[in-house]
Each structure stands twice: as C-alpha cells, then as structure tokens.
Amino acid sequence: MYYFGLINEYLKNYIKSRLTYRADFWVEVISDLLFQATNFIFILVIFMHTDSLGGWNQNEVVFVYGFFMVPFGIFSCFVNMWGFSERYITKGEMDRVLTRPAHNLFQILLENIDPPSLFGSLIGLVIMAISGANLGLPFEWWTIPALIVLSLSAVAIYTGIYTTLTSLSFYSDAPTGILPLMYNIQTYGRYPVTIYNRAIQVLLTWVIPFAFVGVYPAALFLHRDEMKGMALLTPVVGAVFLTIGLLAWNYGVKRYKGAGS
Amino acid sequence: MGAYLDFIRIRFLTMLAYRVNYYSGILIYSLNIGVNYFTWMAIYGKGESLGGFSATQMTSYVAVSWMARAFYFNNLDREISTDIRDGSIAIQFIRPYNYVLVKMMQGLGEGIFRFMLFMIPGMAIAMLLFPVQLPTELSAWVGFLVMLFFSFLINSQINVITGLSAFFVENNEGMMRMKRVVVDLFSGLVVPISLFPDWLSSVLKFLPFQAITYLPGSVFTGRVQGVGIWNVLGVQVFWFLVLLIPIIWLNHAARQRLFVQGG
Numbered sequence: 400m401y402y403f404g405l406i407n408e409y410l411k412n413y414i415k416s417r418l419t420y421r422a423d424f425w426v427e428v429i430s431d432l433l434f435q436a437t438n439f440i441f442i443l444v445i446f447m448h449t450d451s452l453g454g455w456n457q458n459e460v461v462f463v464y465g466f467f468m469v470p471f472g473i474f475s476c477f478v479n480m481w482g483f484s485e486r487y488i489t490k491g492e493m494d495r496v497l498t499r500p501a502h503n504l505f506q507i508l509l510e511n512i513d514p515p516s517l518f519g520s521l522i523g524l525v526i527m528a529i530s531g532a533n534l535g536l537p538f539e540w541w542t543i544p545a546l547i548v549l550s551l552s553a554v555a556i557y558t559g560i561y562t563t564l565t566s567l568s569f570y571s572d573a574p575t576g577i578l579p580l581m582y583n584i585q586t587y588g589r590y591p592v593t594i595y596n597r598a599i600q601v602l603l604t605w606v607i608p609f610a611f612v613g614v615y616p617a618a619l620f621l622h623r624d625e626m627k628g629m630a631l632l633t634p635v636v637g638a639v640f641l642t643i644g645l646l647a648w649n650y651g652v653k654r655y656k657g658a659g660s
Numbered sequence: 661m662g663a664y665l666d667f668i669r670i671r672f673l674t675m676l677a678y679r680v681n682y683y684s685g686i687l688i689y690s691l692n693i694g695v696n697y698f699t700w701m702a703i704y705g706k707g708e709s710l711g712g713f714s715a716t717q718m719t720s721y722v723a724v725s726w727m728a729r730a731f732y733f734n735n736l737d738r739e740i741s742t743d744i745r746d747g748s749i750a751i752q753f754i755r756p757y758n759y760v761l762v763k764m765m766q767g768l769g770e771g772i773f774r775f776m777l778f779m780i781p782g783m784a785i786a787m788l789l790f791p792v793q794l795p796t797e798l799s800a801w802v803g804f805l806v807m808l809f810f811s812f813l814i815n816s817q818i819n820v821i822t823g824l825s826a827f828f829v830e831n832n833e834g835m836m837r838m839k840r841v842v843v844d845l846f847s848g849l850v851v852p853i854s855l856f857p858d859w860l861s862s863v864l865k866f867l868p869f870q871a872i873t874y875l876p877g878s879v880f881t882g883r884v885q886g887v888g889i890w891n892v893l894g895v896q897v898f899w900f901l902v903l904l905i906p907i908i909w910l911n912h913a914a915r916q917r918l919f920v921q922g923g
Contacts, residue, residue, distance in 0.1 A: 440845065445699075
C-alpha cells in the first residue's frame with residue numbers, strides 16, 4: 400500500500416516537471432518512435448531485396464518486431480537506468496536515496512519513470528494486429544493471456560540484464576560505457592535466431608537472452624512449432640534473470656561506499 | 661594554438677585513464693558486426709550482388725562502418741548541453757578561447773584515443789572473425805584515412821549543433837536521441853544507402869549524413885576508386901564547410917540568448 404502511494408506521488412511529480420518542458424514531451428515520443436522506425440526500415444529494406452530471411456517471410460518478421468516493441472515500451476517506461484552511474488554514483492545522489500525507507504532500486508526506478516515510451520507498446524500492438532491479419536493468424540482463447548504473460552516475462556528479462564549491468568557501477572569507479580552499446584545489440588533478438596552461427600545463437604539465447612524478448616515468444620503466436628518450447632521457457636528465463644539482476648544489485652548496494660563530495 | 665593542442669592531449673589522457681571500459685566496447689562492436697554479417701549473409705542466400713555490393717564487399721563494409729563509428733563517435737552534444745543546463749557555459753564563454761573550438765579539440769583527443777585503442781584493435785579482431793577484404797590500392801588507404809578524418813569532423817559538427825540547440829529548446833534530450841538515430845540510419849551504418857528505395861537514397865544524397873559512414877565505406881570496399889575518391893572527398897569537404905555556417909550562427913546567437921537556469 401505504501402509503495403502504491405509512492406507511485407502516485409512520483410507520477411504527480413513527473414507530470415509537474417514534464418509540464419515545464421511541454422514541447423520536449425512530444426519530441427521524446429517522436430524520437431522513441433523514430434528509433435523503432437530505424438529497425439522497421441531495416442526490415443522493409445531487407446525484404447525489398449529478398450523474399451525470406453532464414454525461412455521467415457516479411458509479415459512474420461514484422462510481427463516479431465511488433466511483439467518486441469510491446470515489452471520494450473513497458474520496460475523503457477518503468478526501468479530507465481540510462482546515466483545511473485553519472486547521476487547517482489558520481490554526483491552522489493545514491494546517498495540521498497539510501498537514507499530513505501523505501502527500497503533503493505524502487506526509488507531510482509520511480510525517479511526515472513518515462514511514460515512516453517508506452518506509445519511504442521501501442522504501436523507494437525497495432526503492428527502485430529496488422530501483420531497478424533495479413534498472415535491470417537487465428538485469434539485463440541489463449542492469445543491475450545499469453546501476450547500478457549510473455550510480455551511481462553520479457554520485461555523481467557530486460558530488467559534483469561540492465562539491473563545487472565547497472566550494478567557494475569557499484570564495483571567500478573569508472574563509468575562503464577556498456578549500457579549504450581547493449582542497446583545496439585538488444586534489437587537483434589528480433590530476427591530469426593537460426594540465421595546466426597551457433598555461438599551467436601547461444602549468446603542471444605542463454606548469455607544475454609534477447610532472443611527471449613522477440614523471436615521466441617512471438618513464434619508462439621505465429622504457430623512456429625520449432626520454437627514453441629523456447630517460447631514456453633520465456634517466463635522461466637525471465638524469473639532467472641530478474642533474480643540475478645536483483646541479487647547483483649543488492650550485493651552491489653551493500654558494497655557501495657559513496658564517492659566523495 | 662598551443663593551448664588548443666593541450667585540450668587534445670588532456671582529453672586523450674583522460675580517456676586513457678578509463679581505457680578498460682573500451683575492451684567491452686570492442687567485444688560488443690564485434691558482436692554487432694557479427695550479427696549484421698549473418699543477417700546479410702542470410703539475405704544474400706545464393707544471390708550474387710545487392711545494391712552493387714558483393715557478399716564480400718558487404719562484409720567489409722559492415723566491419724569498417726562499425727569500426728569507423730568506433731572512431732568518430734563522441735558525446736559532444738551531451739557535454740555541451742550539460743554545460744548549458746548547469747550554467748557552467750557562462751564561465752567558459754568569458755575565458756579567452758573559442759568554446760566550440762575547444763569542444764572540437766576535446767572531441768579530437770577522444771577520437772585519437774578511440775582510433776588507437778578501439779578502432780584498430782577492433783578491426784584486427786573483426787578481420788580474424790569475418791572474411792573482411794582489405795583494399796590493395798594505396799590510394800584507397802590514403803583516401804579512406806583522409807575521409808575518416810572528415811567523418812569525424814562532420815559527425816562532431818552535427819553533435820555541436822545538436823548540443824548548442826539546448827540554448828533554444830532548454831531540454832534537448834529528445835533531440836539528442838533523435839539525432840543519434842538519424843545519424844546511424846541515414847549515414848549508411850545500418851543499411852548501405854544504395855540499398856534504400858530510390859526515392860529515399862536520392863533524398864539522402866542531398867543530406868550530410870552519407871558523408872559520415874557511407875562515402876568512406878564505399879572507398880574502403882573499392883566501390884569508389886581512382887578519380888571517384890576525389891569526388892566523394894569533395895562532398896565531405898563541401899559538407900564540412902556548409903556545417904560551419906549554422907555553428908557560427910548558433911554560437912553567436914547563443915551569446916545573445918544566454919540565461920543561466922540555476923547554479
């Protein structure tokens with residue numbers, strides 16, 4: 400109950416501070432969508448030059464992309480740790496967070512909430528609907544529940560990975576430039592992973608499991624039976640990586656000593 | 661002038677202090693190249709040529725484009741907008757140097773670091789992993805290196821413009837993100853420009869972004885040879901000069917508009 404009250408207060412604060420920079424809100428929505436558009440354009444350009452990518456046609460790849468946008472939007476809204484090391488460690492804001500009663504990670508996530516990202520999820524749903532209709536995908540009784548469960552699992556995977564990486568800044572004084580680089584890689588989980596060589600497949604499946612936020616869960620809706628097992632594994636992978644992330648974070652916070660000033 | 665050279669040196673040394681961070685960068689850039697490589701190979705299938713690129717040329721193009729990005733990329737936009745937002749730009753403006761020039765020098769110091777400790781070792785690793793074909797002509801090498809320097813200049817100029825825009829829109833976070841996406845896509849890093857639909861690639865010919873990745877990449881892969889190198893270099897020089905105009909104007913206008921929001 401206490402935590403729900405906090406969410407409410409932080410949201411109010413968010414809206415107040417956002418209204419100061421009104422134009423920027425829309426610029427941000429557009430820039431988010433533009434980022435997605437880059438990848439979308441990539442897919443469209445690819446299919447101008449070929450009919451199938453590793454046995455997947457354009458509508459299927461676009462559908463996977465639409466699915467990918469849904470959890471990514473939710474994740475970007477609630478888990479935005481871009482610039483954490485600079486703001487909280489170097490400038491010492493972590494000390495302020497730690498003196499308060501609510502869990503530190505929870506506070507940090509709320510302070511950086513970013514609702515415009517949710518537009519991406521909406522667009523993702525529209526893309527899924529359109530490409531799904533083109534493919535004539537049946538709408539089953541389990542479609543909606545599966546969509547919710549798989550999206551949340553994917554959000555858990557993202558959160559786990561990025562919490563783990565962000566918590567590295569507790570261990571090293573230097574800002575690690577790894578987060579922006581990771582953002583480049585995460586989009587590759589959308590393509591049929593079978594086109595990659597074995598090493599990259601293993602990497603995208605088990606080490607940084609971005610295949611579980613795109614192609615595997617989407618395969619379930621596409622009735623791609625060869626990936627059905629992997630799709631059903633998504634919640635498990637989500638739970639495992641979220642746990643790793645939280646453990647790394649809590650352990651890191653214990654080690655944290657503050658950085659002067 | 662000596663003072664400006666010191667800015668290069670100091671930034672280089674600062675970057676050197678954090679060099680360990682770049683080892684992960686090399687790994688991740690190699691992974692980027694790998695994923696792009698396999699995606700393109702799947703597209704090629706049995707096909708011989710796409711948009712004038714053979715499969716080998718495409719591999720070299722992908723590798724060299726990412727590694728060129730490892731060199732020219734910098735965060736001058738963010739640095740400048742931070743200076744503007746926390747008000748420290750006021751101090752920098754009254755110092756006896758040109759603020760924008762100093763930023764460019766710092767960017768160059770970072771670039772030299774990235775060239776030596778990021779791009780070169782990264783390229784070596786990429787060559788071990790993927791069938792990259794190096795140019796054999798001396799002119800291609802010289803042309804490529806000169807063009808790479810202009811890539812850096814043009815990309816930094818675009819960053820400076822984006823950064824200085826914080827004077828006019830106060831919070832330019834969205835603009836900076838948008839710029840990053842636009843540069844990656846329209847410079848030909850994600851997709852070589854000749855593969856875009858005709859209407860789009862003809863629009864892109866009139867924009868500066870192609871000069872950052874696509875033109876040097878074309879020289880490196882041998883799609884542009886001999887006299888052609890002078891032509892594409894000319895395009896880069898043209899954009900370098902054109903982009904000076906908004907920078908000079910912004911720098912001037914910024915001094916009139918400067919109001920410090922806090923601090």
